[in-house]
Amino acid sequence: MKKVKVVLWIIFLGFIAIIFFSNKDYFLARKAFQINLLFTEPFQIQELPNAIYFLVFFLVGFLIAYFISLSERFKSKKTIKNLNAAATSQLEEISVLKKEVDSLKASAFNSKTASEGQNITGEA
Incomplete structure (x- = not known):
């Protein structure tokens, strides 16, 4: 699986390099950036x-x-922690x-076996 990942990353970086070098004039052209907030x-x-x-x-x-996904990640970690605690308590109960x-x-x-032993000896 690691080899597949490496090959996929090489292919991905190759495509990025092809895009960059085929558009090199555009990417290296200098432009000024202006923000007009009206006020x-x-x-x-x-x-x-x-x-x-x-x-x-x-x-x-x-x-x-x-940062948007950060809060969801914290919620997921808390849920996993609670579910693991519940699973542990249920395993202990089992x-x-x-x-x-x-x-x-x-x-x-x-x-x-005690009742059979009594029947064998003749005791009631």
């Missing part, structure tokens, strides 16, 4: 290659998705019940 003067960032903008916006999107069944079987067997 302030426009904010302009110095000229940077388009590849930097792609990378920055990709990372910002990745971080937003990570163990206690099995011991109780074994002791009842043993006492039933002992009383049965």
Whole structure:
């Protein structure tokens, strides 16, 4: 399975490299980025290659998705912890019940052999 993952990552990175090198002129072209909020003067960032903008916006999107899923991950961990605790308590209860069944079987067997022993000796 590890070899398959490595091969898939190599293929994925190969596709990324093909896309980058076939569009190299576009990615290396420098553009200025300007934000106009209407109530302030426009904010302009110095000229940077388009590849930097792609990378920055990709990372910002990745971080937003990570932080949105963070609360759900905490809820899942809490649920797993509660379910593991419930499973452990139920396994302990099963163990206690099995011991109780074994002791009842043993006492039933002992009383049965005792009554047979009385019948063999002729005692009522």
